[in-house]
Amino acid sequence: MDIKEIQSLIKFVAKSGASEVKLETDDIKITIRTGSLVGNSEPTYVHTMPMSQPAMQAAAPAQAEPQIASAGATDAEKKIAEDAKYITIKSPIIGTFYRKSAPDKPVFVEVGDTIGTGDVLCVIEAMKLFNDIESEVSGTIVKILVDDSSPVEFDQPLFLVDPS
Structure with a gap:
């Protein structure tokens, strides 16, 4: 086709x-x-x-996969439990993620920074328009999940925030 x-x-x-x-x-x-x-x-x-792979080749890796998944399951469960106490700030639009407003400017936030409602966290460029992404929660930035100048999708997690 x-x-x-x-x-x-x-x-x-x-x-x-x-x-x-x-x-x-x-x-x-x-x-x-x-x-x-x-x-x-x-x-x-x-x-x-x-879909040009023969069924025989696809079946062989599938048998080895459960062993790998079961060994890493406890690590994944621990990570999910840790992340559950944090608030995830997600992208409201599709575009390119930038941590600073211009190449010569400082980044908006770093890990460990305290933020308040309405603080600008990043900029997402969509169709030549730069959109400030503001925080809807107060807390401390725990993790930045996206690299600078990376494309992001709608509803993609960008930041983890500890609300306490």
Whole structure:
């Protein structure tokens, strides 16, 4: 399936009003999701994954996987328990994450800084617009989860804050 066929499929799905369409062939898998927002256009997401691996090769790593997962399960559970007491500040938009307003300026916050409601934590650039991301909570920055100048997705965790 070439790109023009995929584009025409996206247009067809958008016009049809369907919320999700999945198409699988021997060589690719496509999922098209549309989300209707009141008064806004419908965004379309396309995920393609090659499926050319034989089933025998996929089965062998799956047998070894549970052993690795069970060994690391206690570490993962401890991390989840530790992070549960913190508040996660998430990205409200898609864009590029910046820790400072300009290359020659200091960063907005560091690990260990005390923040208050309304303090600017970072800037996210979206479509050539720089959006200040302000804190909705007070507390202490425990961890910065994103590297400077990295792309971020909607609802992606950016900071962990200890509210105490």
